[in-house]
Amino acid sequence: MYFNSLDFAVFLPIVFLLYWFVTNKNLKFQNVLLVVASYVFYGWWDWRFLSLIIFSSLLDYSMGLQLIKEKKQGKRKLLLWTSIIVNLGFLGFFKYYNFFVDNFVEAFTFFGSSIQPNTLDIILPVGISFYTFQTLSYTIDIYKRKLEPTQDIISFLAFVSFFPQLVAGPIERATNLLPQFYKKRQFYYSRAVDGCRQILWGFFKKVVIADNCAEFANQIFNNSSEYSGSTLLIGALFFTFQIYGDFSGYSDIAIGTSRLFGFNLKQNFAFPYFSRDIAEFWRRWHISLSTWFRDYLYIPLGGSKGGVWIKVRNTFIIFLVSGFWHGANWTFVVWGVLNALYFLPLLLTKSNRNNLDIVAQNSILPSFTELFKMGLTFGLTVIAWVFFRAENLSHAWLYLKGLFSSSLLTLPEVRPTNLLVLIIFFLLIEWIGRREYYAIAVFLTKQSRILRWFFYMLIIGLVFIFSSATQQEFIYFQF
Numbered sequence: 001m002y003f004n005s006l007d008f009a010v011f012l013p014i015v016f017l018l019y020w021f022v023t024n025k026n027l028k029f030q031n032v033l034l035v036v037a038s039y040v041f042y043g044w045w046d047w048r049f050l051s052l053i054i055f056s057s058l059l060d061y062s063m064g065l066q067l068i069k070e071k072k073q074g075k076r077k078l079l080l081w082t083s084i085i086v087n088l089g090f091l092g093f094f095k096y097y098n099f100f101v102d103n104f105v106e107a108f109t110f111f112g113s114s115i116q117p118n119t120l121d122i123i124l125p126v127g128i129s130f131y132t133f134q135t136l137s138y139t140i141d142i143y144k145r146k147l148e149p150t151q152d153i154i155s156f157l158a159f160v161s162f163f164p165q166l167v168a169g170p171i172e173r174a175t176n177l178l179p180q181f182y183k184k185r186q187f188y189y190s191r192a193v194d195g196c197r198q199i200l201w202g203f204f205k206k207v208v209i210a211d212n213c214a215e216f217a218n219q220i221f222n223n224s225s226e227y228s229g230s231t232l233l234i235g236a237l238f239f240t241f242q243i244y245g246d247f248s249g250y251s252d253i254a255i256g257t258s259r260l261f262g263f264n265l266k267q268n269f270a271f272p273y274f275s276r277d278i279a280e281f282w283r284r285w286h287i288s289l290s291t292w293f294r295d296y297l298y299i300p301l302g303g304s305k306g307g308v309w310i311k312v313r314n315t316f317i318i319f320l321v322s323g324f325w326h327g328a329n330w331t332f333v334v335w336g337v338l339n340a341l342y343f344l345p346l347l348l349t350k351s352n353r354n355n356l357d358i359v360a361q362n363s364i365l366p367s368f369t370e371l372f373k374m375g376l377t378f379g380l381t382v383i384a385w386v387f388f389r390a391e392n393l394s395h396a397w398l399y400l401k402g403l404f405s406s407s408l409l410t411l412p413e414v415r416p417t418n419l420l421v422l423i424i425f426f427l428l429i430e431w432i433g434r435r436e437y438y439a440i441a442v443f444l445t446k447q448s449r450i451l452r453w454f455f456y457m458l459i460i461g462l463v464f465i466f467s468s469a470t471q472q473e474f475i476y477f478q479f
Helices: 006-021 027-043 047-069 073-110 128-143 153-161 174-181 189-222 229-260 278-284 287-298 308-326 330-348 368-389 393-403 417-432 449-465
Strands: none
Touching: 006 027, 006 229, 027 047, 027 153, 047 073, 047 128, 047 153, 073 128, 128 153, 128 174, 128 287, 153 174, 189 229, 189 417, 189 449, 229 368, 229 393, 229 417, 278 287, 278 330, 278 368, 287 308, 308 330, 330 368, 330 393, 368 393
16 A cells, blocks of 8 residues: 555544544554554555565564573574574565576576576565564564563564554664553644644655656656766756655655654654765665664674774675665665765775764855765765666666766756756755754744645645656655
């Protein structure tokens, strides 16, 4: 079920009313309702894959109980690795089986041999990369004795399948989300209003910015050989805003929806395109995934505490895995390597933590130096996104070759003025609200109610006016 669908517009009010007016006096009933609603939400796409998420949930629930009982370190490691192998085994099969088979065939063909392996018509379960990492973090934290396992199976099933963030994050940790299922929730009007405000901004990002940018980005990327360098630059820029509006829009809707039910999810995006270096960008982009890799891969490998070789190795590993997590295509691997190369000079010069505060923290406008750094970081990010969007490495290379040709200085063939105005409006609002949890968190709160409602009606109007006739699925559903 998509957030931007009529199905969800019917589904959400029904669950909300049942949650607060029918099951509100019994915590267990509320959690059961959330589990059922989450399974309906997920099964709306394909009921067959419900068995997968239920199996994964039951596996890690039982592993958690066994880990706390077991005293022998050897058996505890065996339990941990059973969870890791089974979960990553499912993820690897559904997401990477055909990728490895195809590359195996190409390798043999390169050396003059020809084989005919069996490939499978595999459907990638929506959200498998997200809920797999969520359940894994639960087991790993119990193994490290950072978390006590729950004996409340309903709460655990709700934690894994919680429908607002089930299919595209944020990837929640059990230490943050699971305890919220133990406590009785109360309805707070101010919290619900704040949730609706964030949902509205998420829909604006998705429907107005991302979906309209997608129309032109797809046109340009799918016919890149026919366009000038200036048009290819427009295409790359539109995809840059498409993926940000799409994914951060989903996160805003997910976090806002959670607040309607009395839950607090972690921030997943913190205005990444205002970053002054690539390290800051990765602290602000897909925060839940970046911190997951930091805590469960980078730090266990030694982090940045070792010598130069250890630092370089760990940096490349985390970005390679991050790239490969996104999809079974060499373009994602190169995208990861490129970001590692961007990050490496900062790490080696120990300047990767120079920019911890938001840009222009105490001023309205950035300084010239900050503006230059933001522009450079944004430009490097745009180039990297070309690999993320391209069909294959050849396509990415030809796209960049065309982009940096002499035709870069010509007038672009595609000039969607209305969309450019919307993007400028979007960036202006994001800049004004860059210190907040999300851009319009406290927007106009000191102004009159009439002015506030005029702004909200403006956003709602833009959503309806610029909504695409064809429903666009969220990009990260494919990951």
